[in-house]
Amino acid sequence: MKSGGGNTNTKLILVHPYIQKQTSTNRLWLLAFISFFTISFLLTLLYTTDTIISTKTTSTVASSSPISQLPTTTINALLHYASRSNDSYHMSHGEMKSISDVLRRCPPPCNLLVFGLTHETLLWKSLNHNGRTVYIEENRYYAAYFEEIHPEIEVFDVQYTTKAREARELVSAVKDAVENECRPVQNLLFSDCKLGLNDLPNHVYDLDWDVILVDGPRGDGGDVPGRMASIFTAAVLARSKKAGGSHKTHVFVHDYYREIERLCGDEFLCRENLVESNDMLAHYVLERMDKNSTRFCRGRKKRSVSSSS
Incomplete structure (x- = not known):
């Protein structure tokens, strides 16, 4: 187109x-x-x-x-078989039950410190189910051996420098220094007190202990360490708890019928805190103290060591 x-x-x-x-x-x-x-x-x-x-x-x-705890039937079975031992040095059923009852009421996780490896060592670990249990032992070789065969056990050895025959002299020296290096509230890691154990791992001093059992070191002779240092250390740890949490600590002293255990119990744990006792086991409940406190016991005069036990 x-x-x-x-x-x-x-x-x-x-x-x-x-x-x-x-x-x-x-x-x-x-x-x-x-x-x-x-x-x-x-x-x-x-x-x-x-x-x-x-x-x-x-x-x-x-x-x-809540964190689960052992059933009552299991606890009763453990106590039953532990008290049936042929070892003459084991605790009676009543003594073990007193400690067990406190552990059962302890709010989890419960911190338990034990002085001495004994027949009941595995029992305390089991009863403090889901809690932390630490042992202090005087014999480093036995501590290493026990930890090897029972790796679940947390144990530390400590070198005691005391002698049981010097108990009254040492307690008197502590009473004289109660306002200085032997205060009832202090960090024992830096303590120069003669009865204060200051060579334990740092976390032993940092933890707030809910229950302390003194069943060591040896105290059945003049040249053995005696339990002056372990009772004094337990008394200071209980009173030096940090603010917050429970203000109370249960302290048990085994072999309470002996002179040194009764003497140091009266001087450092105090009779007004004694809630239960028999010939072998004493049970104290201690309150946390102010950091400026200079007396272990209420109304106690500074010098009272010379009084009969």
Whole structure:
């Protein structure tokens, strides 16, 4: 076709119906894929959120629930068989039950410090279920041996420098220095007191002890260490607890019928704190003291060591 002075080319494009059908099908597939992906993403998001919430809820419930303790039947069985030993140095059933009752009432996790490895060592560890139990032993070789055969036991050896025959002299010296290096509230790690144990691991002084049992070192002769230092150390640890938590510490002294145990118990743990006693076991409950305190016992005169035990 010609018009005016120029040429115009006209093109005709024909679209086959098959091509239109194919394009429509591809769009449907694309839409289906996007829809599937979207639904899958939403379901995954909902499931993940629900799982996280469920996990947090379970964790919160678990952390808020009390720590399980040994069943009463298990405790009674342990006490029964421990008291049936042929070892003449073991505690009686009544003595072990007194300590067991306190451990059972102790809010978990309970911190138990024991002076001496004895027939009942494994018993205390078992009764203080889910708590921390630490032992202090005078014989380094026996401590290493015991820890080797019972790796679950935490035991430290300590070198005592005292002699049982010097008990009254040492207690008198402590009474003279009660306002200085032998204060009832102090960090024994830096103490120069003659009866203060200052070579134990740092965490022994940092922990707040809920229960302390003095059943060592040896005290049945003049040249053995005697329990002056362990009783004095127990008295200071109990009174030096940090603020917060329980202000009370239960202190047990075994072999209370002996002169040194009774003397040091009266001077450092104090009779007004004695809640139970028999010929072998004394039970004291000590309160945390102010850091400026200079007397172990209320109303006690400074010099009273010379009085009869």
